[in-house]
Amino acid sequence: MERAITWYSRAANASDPVWSPQAHLRLGAIYQGEHGERYQHLQKAQEHYRACAEQGVAECSRELERLAQFPALAIIAAQAGSPSEGHRIATGITERGAITPPGPVVAASPSAGTSAEVLSQQAIALYARHEPSVYKITVYEQLAGDLKPLSLGSAIAIDSFRAITNYHLVAAGGIPVSINSEGEFIRESDVLIWRVARTDPRRDLALLELVDPHQELNFTNTMKPYDSVQVGERVFAIGAPAGFDKTLTEGIVSALRRERGVRLIQTTAPVTYGSSGGALFDAQGRLIGITTKGVQAGGHFNFAIAADEVQAFLAE
Template identity: 35%
Template sequence: MKATWLRAMPLFLAAASAAGAAMALEPDVLFSKVSASVWAVRTFDAQERPLRAGSAVVIAPGRLVTNCHVLAEAASFVVKQDNVTYGATPEFPDPARDLCQIKVANFAAPPVALAPAGSARVGQRVYAIGNPRGLENTLSEGILSGLRGGETEARLLQTTAAISAGSSGGGLFDAEGRLLGITSFAARDGGSLNFAMPVEFLHELPARAKAALAARASEPASTAGTAGTAGTPASTSTTAGRSEGAGGVALTEPLRRGDALEYARTDKLTGSRSTVIYRVDRVTGDEIVFNGGGKVERTDGQVVSVTSPAGGVFDQSSPPGGWARQNLVPGMRWQVDYTPATGERQRHDLAATVGRPEPMRVDGTELQVLRIGYEGWIYASSASAPLASATSRFQGAAWYSPELRRIVRFEGAFQRGISSSNESLELVRIQR
């Protein structure tokens, strides 16, 4: 009897393995199963002019979740799929985690299945479905390449599945078609470094949103904000000079874990605009870690390292320590000759000059900033590079806020042969 059982064991294990493998869906089957539950989001200003595009996932009857930054500054928004469009309204905003639940009346799209809490495993096959650059219901495949953040709560999901502008708010699914997370941001020009908010955050969203709204309602009238976007409160400025952003927190308050810097990146050659998020993973001593370690700064604003250049030229061409120095005064000049740690790693030889203070508004707050002009050359890293591409003229400027201790606007332009780059990066708000 025992021998018979032992002989049968390999067959039993093979059958069990086959049953487990059968739970994984082929990509086309998975797409058919969940694509009806991933919708495009379109936002509009008060004059019904288009603002932003993103994605949203159906998680319950008549309820979808997207990223709050997709809804920023919107007076109204809709969800759409093919030629079907529904008006939508915000329900539970959680700007600190960049997740907003929205509701749609008379909406019949099926909810997705949610993956069990804690089921995300590094190395597992995952699929992202969203609307990159307006291409509705685009499927990309990859692996879960990392879990980033603290050990005491659900961690950000890092994936190699492609995420582009317009994918924000889409779904990251496991091989069984269960929702693992909401795709939120990518490290631009940083390879396959893409991130999603874990599904565990969705369970906490209503309670966190209600708590935040209750706290805001209890604030004195002089500091309570007014609704300025469809998903998040607008910033205000008090008569006492204490400027406040979302959640009634002063814009100049130190960054804390969960805060995020939202920048708008504009390609001036094409006019295309995208959102760049630097989210605070942790603050350790005098260092602030953003985007899973992709960028590290000191609390005084000096850049320690950039391994994932989310901000395009701003990050790729960053001098050691960043674009600003401490104790800046008008008329200060210096020369920098360096090779950036990321991007094409080409030698930069630039001259910097500090201009006079000038006003600039950030998130409804007027700040005094210093403009640092940069001019010089970028040299090819290889002596064998063709002459036409060996050197590039670089012109740029960085506007530094001593109050925030960071760059609030950056412009950079260079031309290499027939290839040109001209872009800007501007701080829109601080999500708290």
């Protein structure tokens, strides 16, 4: 591999309009971790992707965007080893992709206003901010030219062309499809077709990518670490229960649990068929989990996969 890096570096530094950008692309992939952690250096990957993106290679632009969004900048900061950057890694990611600490969760006091109207306005603002980034997913099986629905769920977009959903929604194969239309009539451009890029059965996570490179997603990339989530805090889920797209439900954190080593958030916010793969937010609008299942056994217990597990999944 060292020899390959040497030759790719020579080609990248040459002035050849064909081989130079392709060499930068290959070096970007190597340093992004294509050949293991030994050669991984995300800052160098970013430099090479930027170099070939400036030469007009669309694939490099996409890979550069991956590194600029959730959660790759956290990994770059970790490699830099700065204490201040390390602190920011543990606390969240801003809308622009820069890592910054989320503000402290401050309990409302009577003087600050704890009326139902204030709480309602908080929910309204959260929904308006994050509803566009949650998509209903229908997985279809193609049979003799016809499409047969296999499963129904939700997904949360994490950048302009990728989204996270549950593995169990795509485990049987098929074609994931979303319809992103607010009006009565559906245009061809409103239909989003996904490919399954990666899966993690243990975490029950799957990474989706848009098939059409010209389509773009609204996305959320602010998150709150699992260790900062508190039992009793107010949370909101957005998903497609029973196929009702972009539905907001409310609850509290009931418990913090682990199942087969996976960090889970138990909540009273309902998670029913169609909600799987949706988003769970704290009251400040930070993503804390991916809704995954509801269990009815002497009660109704609902669970979300902690956002930290999503970061770990994407970083592997």
